Amino acid sequence: xxxxxxxxxxxxxxxxxxxxxxxxxxxxxxxxxxxxRCRWGREDPDDTRSDAFWGLLLAGRAFQPxxxxxxxxxxxxxxxxxxxxxxxxxxxxxxxWEQGDHQTPLxxxxxxxxxxxxxxxxxxxxxxxxxxxxxxxxIRRLPARDALILRLRYYHGLxxxxxxPIIGCSQMQISRLERNxxxxxxxxxxxx
Numbered sequence: 001x002x003x004x005x006x007x008x009x010x011x012x013x014x015x016x017x018x019x020x021x022x023x024x025x026x027x028x029x030x031x032x033x034x035x036x037r038c039r040w041g042r043e044d045p046d047d048t049r050s051d052a053f054w055g056l057l058l059a060g061r062a063f064q065p066x067x068x069x070x071x072x073x074x075x076x077x078x079x080x081x082x083x084x085x086x087x088x089x090x091x092x093x094x095x096x097w098e099q100g101d102h103q104t105p106l107x108x109x110x111x112x113x114x115x116x117x118x119x120x121x122x123x124x125x126x127x128x129x130x131x132x133x134x135x136x137x138x139i140r141r142l143p144a145r146d147a148l149i150l151r152l153r154y155y156h157g158l159x160x161x162x163x164x165p166i167i168g169c170s171q172m173q174i175s176r177l178e179r180n181x182x183x184x185x186x187x188x189x190x191x192x
Contacts, residue, residue, distance in 0.1 A: 027053075037052075051081045055080060138185050139151070146180070149181060160174040160175050
């Protein structure tokens, strides 16, 4: 039998005895949440169960005893890990995934019922040059950091958490900077 080789830094994931007991005593909770949240017939129950255990492990690592109940904290982390696992397996960016069932993208190649083999794209007016150029021009006028954040978020589809290490800020700071940059862009649209 071959020995398992751990990656460098894997020991950082080890839990102390107290946290190990906490995690082990909540395994049934993770299994119950996985069963409840599993979309039977549409996803592999083992994936949901694995995500639930991952969330439980994250809860065990990050729990701060003075801040409340471990069970309540574990439920939030487990459900979050299940949602994140689904998003990763879907292949969609986080922003598209978070839209969920609220907005279904409409294909511009759909045939129009009354127009024969005319597609929806054929019926849309062509954008003028002025409409085409305002966004890149408005982004160029932003401070370099704000422009980079918007490009990474909307042109490359990165999440705020992914942009944070690139810029050197936390996800919360990225959220604030993005919100401010979008407000500046909105003002530019209104002024134009």
